Amino acid sequence: MxxxxxxxxxxxxxxxxxxxxxxxxxxxxxxxxxxxxxxxxxxxxxxxxxxxxxxxxxxxxxxxxxxxxxxxxxxxxxxxxxxxxxxxxxxxxxxxxxxxxxxxxxxxxxxxxxxxxxxxxxxPETFFTVWTNVFDRGHLQKGETLLVHGGSSGIGTTAIMLGKAFGARVVVTAGSEEKCAACIELGADLAINYRTADFAAVLAEKAIRPDVILDMVGGDYVSRNLKAAAPHGRIVMIAFQKGSRFEADWMPLMLKRLTFTGSTLxxxxxxxxxxxxxxxxxxxxxxxxxxxxxxxxxxxxxxxxxxxxxxxxxxxxxxxxxxxxxx
Missing domain, CATH: 3.90.180.10 (Medium-chain alcohol dehydrogenases, catalytic domain)
Known part of the structure; x- marks a missing residue:
C-alpha cells in the first residue's frame, strides 16, 4: 500500500x-x-x-x-x-x-x-466563503457599501478585492494601523482600527451606513452591527470569534427592516x-x-x-x- x-x-x-x-x-x-x-x-x-x-x-x-x-x-x-x-x-x-x-x-x-x-x-476556502456570503446571501450590489470585520484576514482581504471589483464601497475594521494601511492599499475606502475606535461611532460620525456587513466576530459586535446597518441592510455571520451567545437590542432589526443571516461552508x-x-x-x-x-x-x-x-x-x-x- x-x-x-x-x-x-x-x-x-x-x-x-x-x-x-x-x-x-x-x-x-x-x-x-x-x-x-x-x-x-x-x-x-x-x-x-x-x-x-x-x-x-x-x-x-x-x-x-x-x-x-x-x-x-x-x-x-x-x-x-x-x-x-x-x-x-x-x-x-x-x-x-x-x-x-x-x-x-x-x-x-x-x-x-x-x-x-x-x-x-x-x-478556495476564502473565495467560496466570500462569494456565497457577500454576494449570494448578502446580495451586494454595485454602488452599495460593504463593511468587513477582520479586514486583514484571508477572508477580509478577499472581501475587499471582490467588493471593489464589483463596484461597492468597502469599509473594514482591523486591529492595528499597519493592518489598516494594508487594507487601504488593497482598495478599502476606509479602515477603522477597532483597538482605538468604536466602528459604529466612526460610521455614524461619517454618515456611512453599510448595506452589507460581513462579520466573523460576533459577541458585542452584533449590537453595533444592528446600529450601524443601513435600512434594508443585510448582516451576514460567518464566525463567532467573540462568542455566539450575546445580548443585543434587536429593535433596529424591525425598524430598519434588516436581514440577519449567516452560513457555514x-x-x-x-x-x-x-x-x-x-x-x-x-x-x-x-x-x-x-x-x-x-x-x-x-x-x-x-x-x-x-x-x-x-x-x-x-x-x-x-x-x-x-x-x-x-x-
Missing amino acids: QEMTAIAITAPGGPEVLKPVRLAIPQPKPGELLVRVRAAGVNRPDALQRQGAYPPPPGAPETPGLEIAGEVVGRGDGVKRYEPGNLVCALVPGGGYAEYAVVHEDNALPVPPGLSLAEAAAI RPRSVAEKAEIARALESQVWPLMAAGRVKPIIFRTFPLAEAAAAHALMESSEHIGKIVLTTG
Whole structure:
C-alpha cells in the first residue's frame, strides 16, 4: 500500500498537537480526483478542528485542511472534465494537510493563469466563503457599501478585492494601523482600527451606513452591527470569534427592516459547493486572469511545520493567507 505524509491532530489542543504521520494514499471514488497536493491553505476552521471544536462532517478525513492546489494524478469512474496532469485548486471537506487528497471534480477549479500553486491554494476556502456570503446571501450590489470585520484576514482581504471589483464601497475594521494601511492599499475606502475606535461611532460620525456587513466576530459586535446597518441592510455571520451567545437590542432589526443571516461552508453538499464553484469560474476567474484580483500570501511553511503555521495564525500577526507547501 502506497503511503504519504500527512498532518495528524494527535489530541485536542494547541498548535503543538499537529504532527507529521504516514498514512495510506486515498483512492478516488466515482466522480473524484486524486490530487498530488503542492500547497494547502491554513484557515481558522482548521484551528477549531485542532482544538476539538469543529469535527469533520461524516465521511470526511480526520486530517485537517479545507483547500488545496496541485496536479491531478488519478481519477475515479465517471470523471468528465479533468485529465491527469491538469493543475487544479479545490475545496475539500478535510484532508488538505497531506501530500495527496481526493476531491469531487465539481468542487475543483482550474488554477487561474498566472498564479502559483501556493497562491491557488489560498483561493478556495476564502473565495467560496466570500462569494456565497457577500454576494449570494448578502446580495451586494454595485454602488452599495460593504463593511468587513477582520479586514486583514484571508477572508477580509478577499472581501475587499471582490467588493471593489464589483463596484461597492468597502469599509473594514482591523486591529492595528499597519493592518489598516494594508487594507487601504488593497482598495478599502476606509479602515477603522477597532483597538482605538468604536466602528459604529466612526460610521455614524461619517454618515456611512453599510448595506452589507460581513462579520466573523460576533459577541458585542452584533449590537453595533444592528446600529450601524443601513435600512434594508443585510448582516451576514460567518464566525463567532467573540462568542455566539450575546445580548443585543434587536429593535433596529424591525425598524430598519434588516436581514440577519449567516452560513457555514464545510458541511454543505458537493452539489451546493459546485454551484458556488461555477459562479466563481464565471464571475471571478476572469478578474484573476486580468490581474485585477489575486490572493494575498503572508507566509508559506513546509507541510511538516503545520504547527508553526497555526501558531502564526493564532498570533493574528498575518495579513492575508498562510499556506503549507509540500515541495
